[in-house]
Amino acid sequence: MKALTAELVRFARRNTLSAIGGLVGFLILVVAVAAPLLAPRDPLKADFRRMNKPPDTQSLLGTDQVGRDTLSRVIYGARTSLFVAFSAVILGTTVGSLWGVACGYLRGRFDLVSQRIMEILQSFPDLILAMAISMAIGTGLQAVIFAIAITRIPFGGRVIRSVALSVREMPYVEAGRASGASALRVMAFHVLPQCVAPYLVLATTHLGVAIVIEAALGFLGVGVPPPTPTWGNMLADSITALVPPWWLAFFPGLAITVTVLAFNLLGDGIRDTLDPRLSPAFLRMMTGGRRA
Numbered sequence: 001m002k003a004l005t006a007e008l009v010r011f012a013r014r015n016t017l018s019a020i021g022g023l024v025g026f027l028i029l030v031v032a033v034a035a036p037l038l039a040p041r042d043p044l045k046a047d048f049r050r051m052n053k054p055p056d057t058q059s060l061l062g063t064d065q066v067g068r069d070t071l072s073r074v075i076y077g078a079r080t081s082l083f084v085a086f087s088a089v090i091l092g093t094t095v096g097s098l099w100g101v102a103c104g105y106l107r108g109r110f111d112l113v114s115q116r117i118m119e120i121l122q123s124f125p126d127l128i129l130a131m132a133i134s135m136a137i138g139t140g141l142q143a144v145i146f147a148i149a150i151t152r153i154p155f156g157g158r159v160i161r162s163v164a165l166s167v168r169e170m171p172y173v174e175a176g177r178a179s180g181a182s183a184l185r186v187m188a189f190h191v192l193p194q195c196v197a198p199y200l201v202l203a204t205t206h207l208g209v210a211i212v213i214e215a216a217l218g219f220l221g222v223g224v225p226p227p228t229p230t231w232g233n234m235l236a237d238s239i240t241a242l243v244p245p246w247w248l249a250f251f252p253g254l255a256i257t258v259t260v261l262a263f264n265l266l267g268d269g270i271r272d273t274l275d276p277r278l279s280p281a282f283l284r285m286m287t288g289g290r291r292a
Contacts, residue, residue, distance in 0.1 A: 018269020024262035085210035092149035096156025104164025118154035205267035
């Protein structure tokens, strides 16, 4: 425990901004998990006597068009938005990483076909691809998670493939093959462990992107359906009024901005600590010139 604490202190000293981002991200996660305890009101309960009320002592962040408490909806929106982002990133990065390991180690026709599939996926903007998938399979929490996960697969696949290509030529991998171990065993015990650091870097840096995509899908009406509170749905609700109250868009927008910035700062620090090779320039090169 002391060693872990000392390592965290060294990380904070070397990467002050990343440490701040990690702290802010942790606090946001705590708020999301403890939403039932922290939210002052039911986020779905309407109060037609307090429609479009500005921030005051009764509603610290104001109310929306049907009198729902904005603070409660922002807090519960964090729970939904972060659950979607984390689930999609873990699913997409894991599938992409396993695919990349197989491509880098097996090579041949499997690698060639896989790379063309990844290039096709990357030829579409992330938001357009996520919208198309979400509209094709239907709206809902699972559909949004699946749609965002698909957009993360090629990035993980391309980067982890490059790691597997270099690892497969290492002496200990050659020794494993020479000992008669199967390709699956060599990949599982010799190649995959070397991909853990890049995997963590990719997962952390993709969280911010996933949050933005989820919010955009909700704003466009193809994300998690109302009345479930998400930050994207709250932004969409803010433009339905003839004269939108400023607080309806400002506070969920601020939540998105702070959360994405926090996880991006944390991801930069983890990247520099675990694998400095995964700089933005390297990632763009490995992913075909596009930003992850």
